[in-house]
Amino acid sequence: MPSTLPDGDPVPPNGELPAAALASVPRTPLSIYLHVPFCTTRCGYCDFNTYTATELGDAPGASRAGYPDAVVAELDLARRVLGDQVPQVSTVFVGGGTPTLLPADDLGRMLAAIRDRFGLAADAEVTTESNPESIDPTGLRRLVDHGFTRISFGMQSVRPHVLRVLDRVHTPGRPQEAVAEAKQAGFAHTSLDLIYGTPGESLEDWRASLVAAIAAEPDHISAYSLIVEPGTRLAARIRRGELPMTDEDDLADKYELAEELLSAAGYRNYEISNWSTDPAGRCRHNLAYWHGANWWGAGPGAHSHVGGVRWWNVKHPAGYAARLGRGASPAQAREILTADQQRVERVLLELRLDTGLDPGVLTDRERSRLPGLHARGLVDTDRDQLVLTPAGRLLADGVVRDLLD
Missing domain, CATH: 1.10.10 (Arc Repressor Mutant, subunit A)
Known part of the structure; x- marks a missing residue:
């Protein structure tokens, strides 16, 4: 199940921020994150705030069809809270979950709401994550038409037995095909996400995944060490002895191999887990996080930060929609740093x-x-x-x- 949210101080019902935090708004770049909490299946290693159709059931306000309305309502709230001196949005990132389980036009509608309420900078980076099985060439072209410039596909591994341990549903080879389709559709930037250290993955398995990702020629590759989160199905399998625990030396060997192969292929490491072929390929949205910029996270469980104030939304989509439906902030708690x-x-x-x-x-x-x-x-x-x-x-x-x- 998804991890629990931290404790914090109460948030005013209207979401208002302290004057000191608002003073940072005109002079600090603004990014917006949109969380889409829907997945077809729950991967065994995942503790993100995501839900399958079975988990959500018939909960009021939790349907995919009504979800864009709730997000647009939070964007309205964000515009009221941040005030008239808010800058145009520099980056947008739609994450999840699997954002592309929503129709491309729904994602486009949420992006249009950002554009209408805040404006988008002329060179704004607009990213969506995607499971490669959840999008086709038509959907990719629609996303580009709506203004998306960057797409990040979850690849994880090229080896079927590794994907099975991770409970990934895509077929080997499909992520590379999706990169080619995204380029043809007009995406300026493409990324593949890999995971290393899965129980049962050999060094040669990892090498094969890196080679396959490089051969697809995205301009960005992320390589993340598997973290076994408490409460996940993977953690339970390891605890029962069905799978071995990850090994720190193995993880180090695989990271060093990633650096070796990616560097040789022309990728440069710009953040511990991220490589790009040139500065233009770097994920500017994540750089905004790492440089402490302001960002508003819309969606259940999403986190935000403005001027040293950090807050997080209630986790369940139904509770999130209900709060917005009565005109209240969906924030559960906050902390002032x-x-x-x-x-x-x-x-x-x-x-x-x-x-x-x-x-x-x-x-x-x-x-x-x-x-x-x-x-x-x-x-x-x-x-x-x-x-x-x-x-x-x-x-x-x-x-x-x-x-x-």
């Missing part, structure tokens, strides 16, 4: 990037630890920015723990 919390998050996020972190963000005591991390080969301190080495990327969480007070 202190200046030091924002500083710590900046270290956590910007160190993941190839552009690195300004060492001036660190305290004097934290900077005194840099020579030790450099001696261990984990950080590069010879540049103006503090950057993780390839070895440091493998141990990024540990580097941050060792660095921060």
Whole structure:
């Protein structure tokens, strides 16, 4: 089942933000995330806020047909809360779930609502995720007609036995076909998402997946280490001894292989888990997260951040629609970050990037630890920015723990 939301402070019924947070709105880029919580089946490793038709049943307000109405209602709320000085939207990302289970025209309608209420920057990046089995050439062309510029397909693996462990429903080879169809439809950018470390996946299995993804020639590839989340079906199978637990050394070997093959093919790592063929292929929406920009997340369970205030919506689609139906904010709770919390998050996020972190963000005591991390080969301190080495990327969480007070 989906993971639980954190605790937090109450949110005003109208969703209003503190004046200090609103002061950041005119001078900070704005991104919008749209969450589509529907899936055909639940993958065994997934703890995202997603639901199958069986799980939702006949719950009022939870139908796919009525879902765009609820999202548009939250976009209306966002426009009222952010005020008249809100900038045009720089990036839009539709995630899930499987967004392309909704008709392309429904996704286009939600994008049009953003355009009408906020405006889209002339060079706005507009992305949707997709299961490659859930879209066809006609749907891809409709998405381009509506203004989508980028699409990210879940590929995970090329090996059938790995896909079975992950409970993925697409057939091997279909993600690569979908990339070709998306290019032909007119998408400016395409991405494939891979997962490594699945129980039973050999190093050669992983090599085959990388080779296949590279051969499809997307301009972006993501490679994520499998995380076994508590409460998932995969975690239960491992606990019962049906599958082996993931191994840290195996994960490290597979990450190093990804860096080797992707670099040789002309992809550059710009964030720990992400590679692109050139700067234009980078996911600008995710870069907005990593650089601490403002974003509004619309949809059940979606998270938002504006000016140091972070909040999250109620999780169930029915409860989400019900709140909006009575004119209330769908937010469940929020937290107002202190200046030091924002500083710590900046270290956590910007160190993941190839552009690195300004060492001036660190305290004097934290900077005194840099020579030790450099001696261990984990950080590069010879540049103006503090950057993780390839070895440091493998141990990024540990580097941050060792660095921060």
